[in-house]
Amino acid sequence: MGLKIIKPGLLSTIQDAGRTAYLDQAVAISGAMDQFSFSLANLLVGNDENEAVIEFTFGGIEILAQSDLLIAFVGAQEFITINEMSVPSHRPVFVPAQSTLKISHQNQGKFSYLAIAGGLDIPLVLESRSTFLTANFGGFKGRALQKGDELTTQESLSETSKNLLKKLKGTQVNFTNWSIPTHQFSAQTQFIRIIKGPELEWFDNLAIADFVSEPYQITDGNRMGVHLSGKLVQRKKSHLQELLSTAVVPGTIQVSGNGALILLMADCQTTGGYPRIGKVIEVDLPKCAQLKTGDQLQFEFISLKEAEKLYLERSKDLQKLKASVQFKSME
Template sequence: MKIKVLKTGVLSTIQDLGRMSYLSEAIPQSGAMDSLSARVANKALGNQDDCATIEFTYGDAAIESKTDLLIAYAGSGSILTVNEETLPMERPLFIPAGNIILINHAVYGARIYLAIAGGWDVPLVMGSKSTYLPAGFGGYLGRVLKKGDLLNNAKQLSDVSLAFLKFLCGDRINYPKWSIAKRKMLPGHLYEIRIVPGREFGWFDAQSILDLLSAEFSVGAKSNRMGYQLGGAKMKRVRQQELLSTAICPGTVQVSGDGGMILLMADCQTTGGYPRIAQVALVDLPLCAQLRPGDTFRFIEISRQEAEDLAIRRERDLARLTRAVELKVEI
């Protein structure tokens, strides 16, 4: 299977579930900002969760099917169409050769993930196919996708992918009636981000903590895959001691010198020296990934134990989903 990029979009890169094994060498995790959507797109095809996907930010892109394709997409921020027909999310899509797929901007959200049966075929760099733009490695030649790029799938398909292909193939666009209901795994409110108090939570005054847990914050214009600058109340320190650099990770909320908060995202550095007021619950990082500059949200405090329970429950739900997709083949 092969596609050609006709229009590159705002920021389109290859991402999988990230590069965890080289953090000690200061190689960022990277990977899909909304890993839940990337995994759902892969699961819908019977792929392994860590198959490479294309992360399209704010859409505005177009691709052409140079061969027949079996693809799936998930996330928010864009809708795929072919000849003005909307392609539904979260299910396998058979697209015959010679179609132009438009990736159009949607009202809510920022990022969608386009998966293909077998995953996109790019080399593994340090154990991952994710693109890390600041150092120019991983993904497709270490860079954003550009007009004219040709991308292939990896040739090894799972039995589930082969079965979907056999069932759906033909001379027209085809897809099953079912879809994965990713929404059911998300909390009721998409603009409430759950946090656990960070290591230096106690370094800030009472008013700052009240603001942190009750006021609205907005995603700043200077936000990218490394992190979001948050607009809103400033956090005032009561402890002024210098903090020695230590490990940080996506979801860490740091407070910079001027009291502004920075929410670290997928491409963040591996160590940092700003006080950490909070840590976003792992299960809510996908919600953060869908926030756009200007969007407002609130933080909700939960305990470390609740965050851990949520993470494990989410993984159980996802494992069940894999089985459910396999069952679609058996019927």
């Protein structure tokens, strides 16, 4: 039971919800960059939303199904074919053994997620299956997937997975006629909501006004963070002190010595010494993850209370979706 990587693409890793149990030992959270798409992919095949999946960066991917598989593909805009036949994303898909799955990048987005019913048989390291590239542990042998790697799937399936499989299984590729809505991609500047950072008042008031009225462009980035180009954010003359290293999280917006912005992502260090002007709210972090070099974003402050409310709503939405997939699998 499993699949074989024929072409791994730019960077393909095993990820789950990430690890928080060892933050005090400076082990990064890691996990899927786009936690929303990751959860959706799992729910679509009847998995627990935190099951390990494969995270792809852009396209150029080719995979051989070594057994019958029930999969779902969610994330960036990609063109997917199975045995050279186009297949839609955002829904459960039955893939017969010996099929070849190809993924090529379209226009928008960066990361996409392949969930397989039952989940991948990957050992837990420090309570998570996520790959942590900096320290070479977790995921598949602590590294990115390479040509020839074989991944096995777990045998036990949830009731939802079994029902979906019963409906779709056959000798041909098959998928449901329903799908779920996901990211709305567009080439426009993305509005990203943030809460204020602990050092916000270190910055000049005019600089803060510019910070939320000017767009920033993604220059480069990786799983640790992205650099943003745009108006530099200057400090108040009275606040040029160094920040003593303290905790940072994915979503933290750091301001470096010259006023440039760095947005921290999943594999970021656990502590940092640059002042934190703000933090991207949890529900908008997946949107940031999907921005690629050249894309633009504009920040907008909201209150912590509102951010907390949106976070709880997102969890509820996922639970509703789980229930509706369960319902549809039995229809």
